[in-house]
Amino acid sequence: MEEKKVTWLELFYDLLFVAAVATATHALLHVEKGHIHPEYLLKFALMFIPIWWSWTGQTLFINRFGQDLLHQRIFMILQMLFVLIMTSSLSVDFDQYYLSFLIGYIGLRALTAIQYLVVQNFEEGNRKKVALFLGTRFWIGVIISFLSIFFDSWIRYAVLYIGIFVDILVPVLGRKYLEKAPTNIAHLLERFGLLTLILFGESVVSTLFVLQPQNGNWNSISFSIISFILIISMWWQYFDNLEKKVNKSIQSTGQTIIYGHLFILMSMSMIAASIKLMFLHEVYYFFILYFVFISVLLYFIATTLVFHQYRYEQHRLKIYHLGLFLGILAAFFVINLIMIVPYIVIMGELTVFFIIYAKLTTT
Template identity: 55%
Template sequence: MPHKKVNWIELFYDLIYVAAIATATHTLLHVEDQTIPVEYMVKFILIFIPIWWAWVGQTLFVNRYGEDTNRDRIWMSVQMVFVILMTASLSVDFDTYYLPFLIGYLGVRLVVSIQYISAIQREVAERKMVAKFLGYGFLIGALISLGSLLFDSWIKYFVLYLGISVDIVVPLIGRKHIKKVPINTPHLLERFGLLTIILFGEFIVSIVSIIEVEKNQWNSIGILLLTFTLVMAMWWQYFDTLEKKVNKEYKTSGQLIVYGHLIIFMSMSVIASVIQLGFLYDIGKDVWVAIAFASTLIYVGGTSLVFHKYRYKTNRLKLKHYLLLVSVNIGLFISSLLLPVDKIIVLIQLACFFVFYAYITTKNK
């Protein structure tokens, strides 16, 4: 399969999502009575999923049908306007910004649907059938979400996310047909890698935020070294696997990459929030420790889910590796709860865990 190059407008498109991801991540920075209310955790999920799916929709269209023509660039430019509107409307106060958010999100999804329907005219055989299935399937999901305007109170949100859920499930329903038009694996992995870089940017924001307010210079240096070690270990584990350990010629529907990265991205956002929560907010230690190690374990699960199938067989982690990682995570979690250790020690444990994870994944042959 020839390598489809990421074009410049795709990179520009990604930058539009920087603010959207930041807004979703900052939703978790609401502490009341030394804990994060469940309400804000739910809102984090409800904000993050439409962002991820809006980005995925255009990325997958470009991957399968994009030709980097003037037509494609114009459609992507139109979509950027809707992405900006959607991003500007993201808020924990859903009611106030509901209409502009709905217009922005539906604009993004309708553009993708129109692109697929337009592709029907120029494609043949399986490619034509898949374009038709996805184009009209996504259109149905968008129309269901549009129907939320007919309702008030919680019902409109139910209808909105019912449409989003239908949208997300459409490719899964048609998987047996979609896999006949496999993704361009190198391009898709590169695109997700680029968005992962944006998520790593949230870690840098967290680190800088702490250093800016930390009065003790030695504490600042220590926190900087620990958090940056954690980030670099995550980066090393992810991108060493992406660049050296996966078979980019593997032809699939790409759904493991797409849906697995939702887990990766959400857990990364939570871990980035954990860094700030531990040192800038009055959050209970037990709550903070639980969120930190739970999100870390979810990240391990997400990266394992995405990359295991695509790894060369000689590079695949074995069951003993996964059991060891889970055991170490749980052990550090329990020790952090039971022992009288401060947050710096917990941060050291988190950094060491990610270094250990990077070591196992990069050295495994």
């Protein structure tokens, strides 16, 4: 498959979405009576999903049909304006900013659908059919979400997210069409990898900002160091797999990569929030124990599934590897349930897990 390079405009585009992700993650820092209220956990997911899908939708268009042409640049710049509108509307007080959020999301998705309809005029054969299919079917979800403006209360949100989930399901339901014009796997992995890298950077920056050691507090300094080693271990595992263990010449629709990264990115945000909450001691011990281990388990399962399908066969993990990793996590979790330990110990355990995970999956 022809090599496809990431453009500077794509990288600029990513930065705006990372700001949106950081805003959504902030919902996880709303602690009430020692735990994150379920309402904020739900709001985090409901903010995160449209952010991820808006970025993914445009990335997939670029992957199949993108060229560094003037009209495509203009489309992306217009999309960036809608990203700013959507990001500025992200708040736990969602009702107050609903209209501007809807304008931002609808604008993003409508522009992507229009791009498909424009490009199908210049394509032939299967590529034309794919562009026409996506350019027409994506309007179904866009229109359903737009209709939410005519409703109030919870019905409005139900209609909005029905439209979003219909939109997300379009590539799955149209898989037989998309297989005839497969994605560029090398470019797709690079795009998701770059977004993930920026989120790793955001995690480091936000973590170190909260964990600033003051007056030579060695507990704070130690927590900072262990947190940094944990994040570096996650980075090592992800990018060594991406660079060395994955067969990028495989032709497919890339849907494991696409949908798997929703859970990778969400779990990264959850882990970053867990680090902050543990350091600030604002949550009950058993709540944060469940929350952080669920976050790590979600990240582990998502990265394992995403990379397994695209690994070179000789590098694929065996079932006993899965048992080993799950066993380590389960052992640490049970020990911490039986015996209450300092948060810095929990961070140390998770760091050990990620070091082992990185070592065994990248050598």
